[in-house]
Amino acid sequence: MMTHDEIRDRISDWIDGHLDQAESREVQGHLAECASCRTEAAEIRDVIEEAGRLPLEIAPRRDLWQGIESRIRDPRVIPINRPRPSLSRHRGLLAAAAAVLVITSSAATAFLLRGTGGFELAGGSDAAVQRTGTSGTAFVAFHPAEEEYLRAAEELEAVLEAGRGLLAPETVQVVEANLRIIDEAIAEARAALEADPNNRELVLLLSGAYGQKLELLQTAVHIQART
Amino acid sequence: MDDLHLQPDARMLTVRDPGQAPAAQDADVEAARAGNAAAFERLYRAHVGRVFALCLRLCGDEARAEELTQDVFVRAWERLETFRGESTFGTWLHRVAVNTAMADRRAGGRREARVAIVEDPAALERAADGPGPGERMDLEEAVALLPPAARTVFVMHDVEGYAHREIAELTGRAEGTCKALLHRARTLLRERLS
Numbered sequence: 001m002m003t004h005d006e007i008r009d010r011i012s013d014w015i016d017g018h019l020d021q022a023e024s025r026e027v028q029g030h031l032a033e034c035a036s037c038r039t040e041a042a043e044i045r046d047v048i049e050e051a052g053r054l055p056l057e058i059a060p061r062r063d064l065w066q067g068i069e070s071r072i073r074d075p076r077v078i079p080i081n082r083p084r085p086s087l088s089r090h091r092g093l094l095a096a097a098a099a100v101l102v103i104t105s106s107a108a109t110a111f112l113l114r115g116t117g118g119f120e121l122a123g124g125s126d127a128a129v130q131r132t133g134t135s136g137t138a139f140v141a142f143h144p145a146e147e148e149y150l151r152a153a154e155e156l157e158a159v160l161e162a163g164r165g166l167l168a169p170e171t172v173q174v175v176e177a178n179l180r181i182i183d184e185a186i187a188e189a190r191a192a193l194e195a196d197p198n199n200r201e202l203v204l205l206l207s208g209a210y211g212q213k214l215e216l217l218q219t220a221v222h223i224q225a226r227t
Numbered sequence: 228m229d230d231l232h233l234q235p236d237a238r239m240l241t242v243r244d245p246g247q248a249p250a251a252q253d254a255d256v257e258a259a260r261a262g263n264a265a266a267f268e269r270l271y272r273a274h275v276g277r278v279f280a281l282c283l284r285l286c287g288d289e290a291r292a293e294e295l296t297q298d299v300f301v302r303a304w305e306r307l308e309t310f311r312g313e314s315t316f317g318t319w320l321h322r323v324a325v326n327t328a329m330a331d332r333r334a335g336g337r338r339e340a341r342v343a344i345v346e347d348p349a350a351l352e353r354a355a356d357g358p359g360p361g362e363r364m365d366l367e368e369a370v371a372l373l374p375p376a377a378r379t380v381f382v383m384h385d386v387e388g389y390a391h392r393e394i395a396e397l398t399g400r401a402e403g404t405c406k407a408l409l410h411r412a413r414t415l416l417r418e419r420l421s
Contacts, residue, residue: 012410018391043417050366050420051385057276058283060293065271068300072264165262172263 011041139197149210156217163224175220185209260307278324284382285328287371299324369419380405381412
């Protein structure tokens, strides 16, 4: 048999339905006889019901976004699983990519100038490369240079992706849009070369497109490193 | 007396995602996960009211609630990868908010004098900034003046709809203690409001 005070301590549990049957019956019996406990139970129920009607949304008096934005754009705040590339890694990769860019460009140019496939330059300009029409494998001979381009681009893209949160969304959109254009140009040149593998003009176009891609990626990574 | 009964934990917590179509919100969550701050801002705009209300009621101080709300969104940004879509984004964010508020309390966070005073439950009865004779205190004001532990349990159970088991888990207290704190909070509020 619970005392009056013990009953009072169980009123909340009784209202919430947390008492077993025997306890619940005892509390109910007491409430039927005790006006003060009955009043207390009714008032507690009122509090619960009023709490249930409180608005679940309250707008802060000031806009808090700026403070949040400055913190999430802070390089110290990087979403987990998106490791922030270190500046030294940026510099190393940029130097490596720049070297690759020079090497691959030179390789492509040398390859073309050398006339491996039997072509020659007219007027000293890459754009004026003239196809000689001999049998050859210009596209196949370009593959090592292409692999270097792809490797450099892949590394730069990885750096860019890892630090993606550091760039403004608008910047990311522009970079991505330009990359799509360049990738389309690369895809078109490659498709044309597959159809015509000895076309050195197409090799030059493909090489130029890869060069543009590396330059764009390098620029984006440079911006990212400065952010 | 059955009319006094409420269904236990009748307001089980599922936070709907306000203001945005589910598909748009899913897209924003994905974009934010990939680092898109503009998408994350849209999520902030859709949910800030819910998060701020929770922080305000848990800490009982507006300035601190603003700081906590910012902490919640920064933490959510940092942990977006852990959101698997098993619940709504709002439910997940709500849990991040509760965890952030609890961590802040455990760390002993900054306490405003007004809040520190009511660490002593008796302070509620003698609160200087309470209503004068004949005035009825607003429930929000009365909740803000509750002792922190009792306030936390009351807000989480009676306002937000958490079950005692969840509250015990989140606060590191025994379920029995949570029930006793809830009863204490309700009794203090009843006295103050009646």
